[in-house]
Amino acid sequence: MKKINVHVADDHKVLVDGISAVINTDSEIEICGYSLTGQQVIDWFSKKRNKADVLILDITMPIKDGFDVLRYFKEKRIFQKVIIFSSYDDLKIVQEALSLGCYGYVTKKSAGEHIIDAIKAVAKGEQYFSDDIKKILLKTFTNQVTSTGDLPDKIIIESLTDRELEVLKYIAYEMNSGEIAEKMSLSVSTIDTYRKSLLKKLNVKNSVGIAMYAVRNKLI
Amino acid sequence: MKKINVHVADDHKVLVDGISAVINTDSEIEICGYSLTGQQVIDWFSKKRNKADVLILDITMPIKDGFDVLRYFKEKRIFQKVIIFSSYDDLKIVQEALSLGCYGYVTKKSAGEHIIDAIKAVAKGEQYFSDDIKKILLKTFTNQVTSTGDLPDKIIIESLTDRELEVLKYIAYEMNSGEIAEKMSLSVSTIDTYRKSLLKKLNVKNSVGIAMYAVRNKLI
DNA sequence: ATTATCATCACCATTTATGGGGAGTCTCCC
DNA sequence: GGGAGACTCCCCATAAATGGTGATGATAAT
Structure with missing residues (x-):
């Protein structure tokens, strides 16, 4: 051996x-x-x-x-x-x-x-x-372990609406607005609206930021 | 109380x-x-x-x-x-x-x-x-804990070049190609080349995929 | 009743990212 | 001395994301 x-x-x-x-x-x-x-x-x-x-x-x-x-x-x-x-x-x-x-x-x-x-x-x-x-x-x-984040994040997450949460999840799954729209049976415009809203609320710069926020806060 | x-x-x-x-x-x-x-x-x-x-x-x-x-x-x-x-x-x-x-x-x-x-x-x-x-x-x-991923991923990661690794990291930090180019003192074209290469090698659909790959494999 | 929030969609302009090429230099290895 | 890869850069075209503004109906709260 x-x-x-x-x-x-x-x-x-x-x-x-x-x-x-x-x-x-x-x-x-x-x-x-x-x-x-x-x-x-x-x-x-x-x-x-x-x-x-x-x-x-x-x-x-x-x-x-x-x-x-x-x-x-x-x-x-x-x-x-x-x-x-x-x-x-x-x-x-x-x-x-x-x-x-x-x-x-x-x-x-x-x-x-x-x-x-x-x-x-x-x-x-x-x-x-x-x-x-x-x-x-x-x-x-x-x-x-599994300490679900701190106060500031908790407040932010709670301010997210159901739809925003859903879109956030799909973004983290590497889907683009078109795919998400189809999945949710909504128009692309609507998805883009949620994207913008997420960028603002989470205070991140782009989709990568949204996805990273999702993993950091165990939202997916 | x-x-x-x-x-x-x-x-x-x-x-x-x-x-x-x-x-x-x-x-x-x-x-x-x-x-x-x-x-x-x-x-x-x-x-x-x-x-x-x-x-x-x-x-x-x-x-x-x-x-x-x-x-x-x-x-x-x-x-x-x-x-x-x-x-x-x-x-x-x-x-x-x-x-x-x-x-x-x-x-x-x-x-x-x-x-x-x-x-x-x-x-x-x-x-x-x-x-x-x-x-x-x-x-x-x-x-x-800290089990560093499985075989398939390990092979992929090893196939990544130093520069690709660097770009991957910056992408996960929510930076766009322009910012990364400045940070690394390279042209935007070059960064875009690495982006494309990463998308191919990691077999993901977009920057979010690259970032998610990075966190999953603890590359950041 | 009025306000507020959500959910939905649209139009615009601009910036970024993606996809496909090609191409030059360099180094390391056989 | 030839080949493989890595690193660098460019062009083009298209797709996608971002930023701003506005608007409607529904629902919930005060």
Whole structure:
């Protein structure tokens, strides 16, 4: 079976060595490189022949930090599997890392034994979080998910009429005025009137703005 | 202090009575009505003078179920705070309820004592889930959030060039070709070329489609 | 009864977007 | 040294969206 290739990035060489040692105890995984700065990670991965199944990434590093690296992957559309290995267990940090597309998040304090599990899980395309991070995530979930927007938006949405809502939905479905008119059995003029009304009420610049408003406020 | 008004909807009258009894033991909460079918709930809330801070809603009910009721609120853009009170602890059910905008989810088996807490939390605009639901949600979270799309899309995204990616982003920011051209120091013609290319590659019909693609695939 | 809002449609002018070409430079790879 | 792609720009024509103004009937609220 092909081994899982892992690249380790941490500004403390001792830590890199430590992780490498732990990883090498497992026959299914092998180290294929390491970096001490974010810049080194980016340089390494920018070379076509350099590939790793999983990247263990510290956040705090000199010359480009872990976030910079994640942003680099996102911009270059490299779907690199990354496990953040950090001391931070702050919600904002975790959320930022998640939104930047990391696959796993393991805190240094709760690590050690779990890093192998994390690598194997992430290599399979699953996600992995250490227990303390799980706790934090659940909290986030409980307090935020499906929170239906804030006051200002709520007021705006309530000011939308049924027809406007309908048109908004169809706009977000990529339909043009003609198609919407047919769908709703109305004249194109009428649809255009609703378009204008939506642009005004939602304070956006064009149809894209209407559609984006719809997704942001879960109106579709 | 104003009391929290609660409407209870469950097809088993005994259960309605039971919940009412429990609720009435708390001086901050009072029952303002009940329903035995989903249709009754919709009828009740469609009358302008009928209002409740919190709706306790069963899923299984004759003549329109709990989901129908949630869909009704969503369509009518009524931001009703709803606590689902159900026997189901199935992930799909919970997700569906959440996506339909419920604020809390309490299973019947783990309920009783917690329903008061749930009502108070939800009344404040917070979310509330019973412990068993929390467990299920965390599982979901761990396995699904930030899953970076599926294969087909991944291939398409990788086929996008850097410039196309940039233009896509600006389109999603509601900018028109002229603005994008200025921003990128290019001619409008060039931006239009990228627009056409994006429409083709993403197989969408217009700019709205491009923007929606961007959000769906977390490219912005 | 009067006001207000919604729903519906129209005409106008202008700006943007879309669809189809073509075409030059550049770099990277075989 | 040829080819593929990326990046850049242009022309043309048509379709679509935006902005402004106005108008009618219906319904709901005060």
